[in-house]
Amino acid sequence: xxSYKSKSIINSNDSNASLKxxxxxxxxxxxxxxxxxxxxxxxxIGTDRSTGDSLGPLIGHKLLNICSDRIVVLGTLENPVHxxxxxxxxxxxxxxxxxxxIIAIDAxxxxxxxxxxxxxxxxxxxxxxxxxxxxxPVGDINIKGIVNVSGYMEYLVLQNTRLNTVIKMADTxxxxxxxxxxxxxxxxxxxxxxPKDMGLLxxx
Numbered sequence: 001x002x003s004y005k006s007k008s009i010i011n012s013n014d015s016n017a018s019l020k021x022x023x024x025x026x027x028x029x030x031x032x033x034x035x036x037x038x039x040x041x042x043x044x045i046g047t048d049r050s051t052g053d054s055l056g057p058l059i060g061h062k063l064l065n066i067c068s069d070r071i072v073v074l075g076t077l078e079n080p081v082h083x084x085x086x087x088x089x090x091x092x093x094x095x096x097x098x099x100x101x102i103i104a105i106d107a108x109x110x111x112x113x114x115x116x117x118x119x120x121x122x123x124x125x126x127x128x129x130x131x132x133x134x135x136x137p138v139g140d141i142n143i144k145g146i147v148n149v150s151g152y153m154e155y156l157v158l159q160n161t162r163l164n165t166v167i168k169m170a171d172t173x174x175x176x177x178x179x180x181x182x183x184x185x186x187x188x189x190x191x192x193x194x195p196k197d198m199g200l201l202x203x204x
Contacts, residue, residue, distance in 0.1 A: 104139030
């Protein structure tokens with residue numbers, strides 16, 4: 001097993017990566033939510049016009065079958081959430097849902113040895129930061145997939161990212177979310193104990 005920290009890192013190339021992702025996601029959700037939240041919104045950010053930036057829409061497309069009254073997925077291949085419409089989408093979410101718990105998902109660039117890693121942490125994501133865009137931060141929890149190397153001609157790097165890398169990460173994240181969706185929905189209905197009750201805290 002593994003220790004839980006404020007930031008979780010899962011390697012999409014590991015065996016059982018989806019299961020590991022699911023366990024970490026449940027922990028972070030349980031640690032951050034309270035009874036005031038009644039809806040979880042998975043906000044999958046990105047565009048299918050760029051291979052590297054298509055991670056979010058691919059995940060959203062794969063997650064459409066988990067949608068319910070309490071679990072919402074926004075940002076798909078057909079209807080992406082990207083730089084041009086992000087502000088209006090966030091405004092629409094806050095109008096439609098009372099105090100939604102937003103899990104923001106986006107691709108990012110990082111160190112060469114980190115490519116393929118998936119990071120889960122508390123707090124908002126800063127979309128576009130890797131390509132010097134100043135977009136509105138969003139999310140109670142953020143999930144970032146490191147799809148390629150940062151530091152030089154970021155737009156070109158995103159466009160020339162290997163599709164295989166992106167699809168493997170999208171599969172890991174979407175399968176992990178699907179595995180945890182029932183527990184998250186039960187938590188919204190206040191039917192599950194806390195992470196401490198479940199023995200998740202301090203697990204190794």
